[in-house]
Amino acid sequence: MNVDPVQPTSPEPSQRNCRRCGRLRALTVLLFLAVLVYLAFRFTRDVPVTYADAVEHMKYGSTGGERGSGVPVSLWKTLPELFREYLPGDGLPAIGFIYEPGKDLPVGTSRRNVMGIDRVFLNCAVCHAGTVRDTPESKPRVIVGMPANTVDLQAFERFLFACAVDEKFSAGRLVPEIARRGGEDWFNRLLLRLAGISLAREKLLLLRQRFSFMEREPDCGPGRVDTFNPPKVLLNFRMDLLSTNEWVGLCDFPSIWNQRKRQGLWLHWDGNNNSVQERNRSAAFGTGATPPTLDRASVKRMEDWLLDATPPPFPYPIDRRMADQGKPIYEAYCSRCHGKDGTDFTGEYVGQVTPIEKVKTDRHRLDSYTPELCANQNLLYAGYGDERFSHFRKTWGYANQPLDGLWLRAPYLHNGSVPALRDLLEYSTNRPPEFYRGYDVYEPKRVGFVWNIAEEKGRKFFHYDTRLPGNGNYGHEGREYGTDLTAGEKDAVVEYLKTF
Numbered sequence: 001m002n003v004d005p006v007q008p009t010s011p012e013p014s015q016r017n018c019r020r021c022g023r024l025r026a027l028t029v030l031l032f033l034a035v036l037v038y039l040a041f042r043f044t045r046d047v048p049v050t051y052a053d054a055v056e057h058m059k060y061g062s063t064g065g066e067r068g069s070g071v072p073v074s075l076w077k078t079l080p081e082l083f084r085e086y087l088p089g090d091g092l093p094a095i096g097f098i099y100e101p102g103k104d105l106p107v108g109t110s111r112r113n114v115m116g117i118d119r120v121f122l123n124c125a126v127c128h129a130g131t132v133r134d135t136p137e138s139k140p141r142v143i144v145g146m147p148a149n150t151v152d153l154q155a156f157e158r159f160l161f162a163c164a165v166d167e168k169f170s171a172g173r174l175v176p177e178i179a180r181r182g183g184e185d186w187f188n189r190l191l192l193r194l195a196g197i198s199l200a201r202e203k204l205l206l207l208r209q210r211f212s213f214m215e216r217e218p219d220c221g222p223g224r225v226d227t228f229n230p231p232k233v234l235l236n237f238r239m240d241l242l243s244t245n246e247w248v249g250l251c252d253f254p255s256i257w258n259q260r261k262r263q264g265l266w267l268h269w270d271g272n273n274n275s276v277q278e279r280n281r282s283a284a285f286g287t288g289a290t291p292p293t294l295d296r297a298s299v300k301r302m303e304d305w306l307l308d309a310t311p312p313p314f315p316y317p318i319d320r321r322m323a324d325q326g327k328p329i330y331e332a333y334c335s336r337c338h339g340k341d342g343t344d345f346t347g348e349y350v351g352q353v354t355p356i357e358k359v360k361t362d363r364h365r366l367d368s369y370t371p372e373l374c375a376n377q378n379l380l381y382a383g384y385g386d387e388r389f390s391h392f393r394k395t396w397g398y399a400n401q402p403l404d405g406l407w408l409r410a411p412y413l414h415n416g417s418v419p420a421l422r423d424l425l426e427y428s429t430n431r432p433p434e435f436y437r438g439y440d441v442y443e444p445k446r447v448g449f450v451w452n453i454a455e456e457k458g459r460k461f462f463h464y465d466t467r468l469p470g471n472g473n474y475g476h477e478g479r480e481y482g483t484d485l486t487a488g489e490k491d492a493v494v495e496y497l498k499t500f
C-alpha cells in the first residue's frame with residue numbers, strides 16, 4: 001500500500017497560534033474550575049455563629065430559621081436607618097428590642113452564614129427573654145426564660161411591611177446604602193442587586209397579604225402575639241373564611257423555665273399539648289425553622305438548658321412573717337391547681353385544664369384554637385419519623401400551670417390583662433380597666449411592672465384597653481380564686497407568692 005510520507009514541515013502560522021490558544025484554553029478551564037469550586041464552597045456554606053455559654057446560646061443561638069427565612073444582616077441594619085419614618089423612635093429599641101452592650105444585633109436574634117451571605121433571624125429569646133429595672137435610672141437586667149415584656153413583634157412586622165410597600169425598597173436605593181456602611185463584598189452586592197432585594201420585597205409583600213387577618217384583631221402590643229392563627233396560614237387555611245369567634249387569638253408570652261418538671265403536664269395556655277419536645281418544635285416554627293431547616297443539635301442545646309433552668313428569686317425585700325401567714329391560705333385555696341410552691345409542682349389538678357365555664361376568663365384565645373387546626377397540626381413533621389406531631393388536642397378551658405418565677409410573669413392571665421398580682425386577687429370590677437404595657441421598671445409592692453406610665457424618654461408604651469375583644473380582664477374570680485379573702489389575707493398571699 002502506498003502511503004504518502006508525512007512531510008515534516010514547519011508549523012503554519014495558524015497552528016502556532018493554536019498552541020498558544022491551547023494554553024489559553026487550559027487556563028480558562030482551570031479558571032472556570034476555580035470559580036466553580038469557589039461558588040460551590042460559597043453556595044453550600046451553612047455556618048451559624050455559635051456560643052459556648054448556654055445562656056448566650058439561648059439569647060443568640062440559631063434554631064436554623066435563617067436558612068429559609070434569614071434576612072441579610074446588612075439589610076437588617078439598613079432598614080431602620082432608611083425607613084425611620086415607620087418606627088416610633090430611634091431604631092429597633094423604639095419597639096422594645098433589647099440591645100446588650102457591645103452587640104450589634106438584639107437579644108432574640110441569631111446569625112448564620114448561608115450561601116456566603118450573613119443572615120439574621122429571630123430565635124426563642126425574642127419572645128422568651130425580657131428585662132427588669134429597679135428604677136428608671138438602673139441598668140436593665142436581661143433575664144432569659146421570662147416572657148419578653150418589652151418587644152412589640154407586631155410593630156416590627158408592621159415596620160417591615162411598611163418598608164416593603166415603600167418605593168424606596170429597591171436595589172437602586174438599598175444596595176448603595178449597604179455599600180456606604182461597608183456591608184457585603186462586591187459579589188454579594190451584585191447578588192442583592194440582581195435578585196436578593198426584589199426577592200426579599202416579594203416575600204414581605206406576600207407575608208403582608210397573608211397576615212392581613214391580624215388587622216381584624218386588637219393590637220398585640222409588647223409581650224403578646226396571636227399564637228394559633230399564624231399556623232393556620234402556614235397550613236394554607238382560607239383565613240377569610242374563619243368563623244368570627246376564631247379571629248382573636250391574642251395571648252401573653254409565657255415563662256419557660258423548669259421544663260423537666262413540666263413533662264407530661266398539659267400546657268400552652270389552653271393545655272393543648274403535653275409533650276415538652278413537641279411544644280419546643282412547635283415553637284420553632286415561630287423562629288422560621290421548618291422540618292427541613294431546623295438545626296436539631298442547636299435546638300437540643302436550648303431544650304436541655306430549659307429542662308432545669310430556674311427563675312431568679314424575687315430581688316426585693318419580702319416580709320417573711322406576712323409570707324408565713326399567706327402560705328396556709330395559698331395551700332388551702334390555690335395549691336391544688338397551681339402546685340405546692342414555686343419549686344414543687346405537685347397538686348391534684350396541676351397541668352390539667354379548668355373548663356372555661358368555671359374559670360370564666362376571656363375565651364378568645366381558647367376559641368382561636370380549633371379541632372381542624374389540631375387535626376392538621378398532627379400532620380406536621382410527617383415523614384420525620386418519631387418527630388411527627390401527635391400530642392395536640394382541642395380543649396375547652398385554660399390550663400392550671402405552676403407559678404414558678406411568678407413575679408416576672410406580669411401582667412397576669414393568658415392575655416396579660418391584669419397588670420399586678422395584687423389586682424388579680426380582686427374582683428374584675430376592681431381591676432384596672434386600662435393600663436400601659438412594655439415598661440420594664442418594677443413595682444415590688446403590688447408585684448408587677450409599673451403600668452401607669454405612658455411614655456419614657458420618647459419611648460411610648462402600649463395602651464391596653466381591657467374592653468376590647470380578647471383583652472377581657474374578667475374571670476378567675478370567686479371564693480376558690482381568692483377574691484373573697486380579706487384585704488389582709490390577700491396581701492399575705494401576695495407576699496407568699498413573692499417566694500415562688
Ligand code: HEC
Nearest residue numbers: 123124127227251253254256267268269279280283284286
Ligand atoms: C413569636 C414568639 C415566640 C417564639 C419565637 C417562641 N415562642 Fe415559645 N411561646 C410563645 C407563646 C405565645 C407561647 C404560649 C402559646 C399559647 O399557649 O398560646 C409559647 C409557649 C412556649 C412553651 C410552653 C410554655 C408552657 O409552659 O405552656 C415552651 C416550652 C416554649 N414556648 C418554648 C419555646 C422555644 C424552645 C422556642 C424556640 C425554639 C420558642 N418557644 C419560641 C411565643 C414564642
Ligand code: HEC
Nearest residue numbers: 333334337354359361398399400409412413414480481482
Ligand atoms: C380551679 C383551679 C384554680 C384555682 C383554685 C386557682 N387558680 Fe389560678 N389559675 C387557674 C387557671 C385555669 C388560670 C389560667 C387562666 C387564664 O389565664 O385565663 C389561672 C391563672 C392564675 C395566675 C396567672 C398566671 C400567669 O402566668 O399569668 C395566677 C397568678 C393565679 N392563677 C394565682 C392563683 C391564686 C393565688 C389562687 C388562689 C388564691 C388561684 N390562682 C386559684 C386555675 C386556678
